[in-house]
Amino acid sequence: MKERIACVALALVLVISMFGVMELFQNPVKASTAISNLEGDVIKDQAETLNIFEERETPEAQLMLFEATAEPTEETVAPTEPPIVSEYYDQYFDESIEFSSEYISDGEVMPYALYTPSTLDETKKTPLIVWLHGSGEVGVTEGVFWDRGLPKTMNEWGLEGFNAYIICPHLAGNWNTGRWNKDTTKNNLQVLLDKFMMEHNIDTEQVIVVGHSLGGQGALYMAHELPEYFSKCVVLSGYNSGVDISEISIPTIGFVGTREAGEDGTSVNYMVGSMADAFGADKVISLQSSHGNLPRIVFNLDSDGNHRPDLVEWMLGEFEF
Numbered sequence: 001m002k003e004r005i006a007c008v009a010l011a012l013v014l015v016i017s018m019f020g021v022m023e024l025f026q027n028p029v030k031a032s033t034a035i036s037n038l039e040g041d042v043i044k045d046q047a048e049t050l051n052i053f054e055e056r057e058t059p060e061a062q063l064m065l066f067e068a069t070a071e072p073t074e075e076t077v078a079p080t081e082p083p084i085v086s087e088y089y090d091q092y093f094d095e096s097i098e099f100s101s102e103y104i105s106d107g108e109v110m111p112y113a114l115y116t117p118s119t120l121d122e123t124k125k126t127p128l129i130v131w132l133h134g135s136g137e138v139g140v141t142e143g144v145f146w147d148r149g150l151p152k153t154m155n156e157w158g159l160e161g162f163n164a165y166i167i168c169p170h171l172a173g174n175w176n177t178g179r180w181n182k183d184t185t186k187n188n189l190q191v192l193l194d195k196f197m198m199e200h201n202i203d204t205e206q207v208i209v210v211g212h213s214l215g216g217q218g219a220l221y222m223a224h225e226l227p228e229y230f231s232k233c234v235v236l237s238g239y240n241s242g243v244d245i246s247e248i249s250i251p252t253i254g255f256v257g258t259r260e261a262g263e264d265g266t267s268v269n270y271m272v273g274s275m276a277d278a279f280g281a282d283k284v285i286s287l288q289s290s291h292g293n294l295p296r297i298v299f300n301l302d303s304d305g306n307h308r309p310d311l312v313e314w315m316l317g318e319f320e321f
Contacts, residue, residue: 099154099166103142109188113151115166127164127206127315130193130230132215132222136292138171138178145170149212153296162312164206167196180211180218181242186225193229205231208315212236212295216254223248232315236294239270246278253314253321254279255298257289285321 098118105111120126131150145151151168169189171178179185197204209230211219216238223233224243227250235254245252256271276284289297301310304319313319 101151101154103145105142109191110172110185111170112192113145113168113170115154115168117163117165119163122201125201125203125206127162127208128196128202129162129164129166129315130189130207130209130222131166131168132180132209132211132218133168133170134211134213134215135178136213138214139174149215149295150210150299153299162309162315165196165200165202167192180215181221185218186222189222190226190229206315208232208234210234210236211238213238213291217241220245220248220252223250223252234311234315235271235275236298237271237291238275240274245274248278252279252283254284255294256284256286257291257294257297258286259288259290282321 099115100118101113101115103111103113117126133145133149137145137148140148145168146155149168150166154166169192171180171185196202207230209219209222209232211217211234213236216235217240218238219233219235220238220241221243223230224241224245224247227248230250233248233250233252235252237256237260238254252275254271254275271284272286287294287297287301298311299309302308303310310319310321314321
């Protein structure tokens with residue numbers, strides 16, 4: 001009698017188990033709930049036994065079951081794509097670059113300071129920056145010349161990463177006679193550049209004229225009068241150069257300090273007015289700076305924090321202000 005009762009009980013258990021398994025097959029969501037209560041290897045084994053990823057199940061059920069069975073993994077972050085840069089970066093940009101400097105006057109039509117990059121390879125073309133100084137450097141001694149404008153900035157930190165020659169012509173005379181926007185000065189600069197380009201392997205598509213104050217006036221003048229020599233023009237607090245700047249054909253950008261002295265139509269009003277009309281308001285940029293400190297501020301700009309000066313990147317065609 002006891003044996004019969006045991007057999008009947010066993011049969012009932014088997015029947016109930018079969019109904020339970022069939023219900024799990026017919027109800028994937030319920031199956032996922034059951035599986036979620038299991039741990040470790042049991043989850044994996046039961047999931048494989050029940051074939052919970054069959055195509056006949058709904059996507060929602062498959063997602064729930066997958067979440068129940070998946071092994072915990074560390075969060076992965078998609079790799080950041082490197083910035084797309086032009087051939088100029090590979091050829092001209094290196095943060096380890098340092099510069100040697102010398103002041104050259106003997107036998108020249110006009111004396112100049114020259115910065116030569118430590119990475120110079122005369123078999124390859126090298127860009128050239130032509131710096132035109134302000135009125136405060138006209139006719140000063142060599143020692144004073146080194147301590148103003150771009151030479152002062154170069155002595156403090158260099159022109160970070162730019163594999164380029166930097167030539168800084170030096171006007172003779174005094175504040176009244178030394179001017180960039182004169183035919184004699186233009187002719188002398190032509191002679192100087194022709195000789196320098198003949199003696200060095202210069203990339204003629206990367207010759208940038210940069211000027212501050214009186215030199216900003218000169219940069220506009222030279223860009224207008226000698227467009228075949230320059231590829232871009234940078235004006236720092238420049239003012240009326242005596243030419244129609246709307247006729248300048250090369251890319252031109254200007255910077256002006258918010259603490260510039262005077263409201264008499266000189267550098268500030270001229271740049272935010274005439275230059276904006278000629279090149280667009282977005283090509284005249286105001287910075288928190290005094291007039292004299294503007295070169296240092298501009299050449300230290302690094303808005304994207306990549307350790308590459310914005311102005312250098314603009315010169316290379318990799319940045320838009």
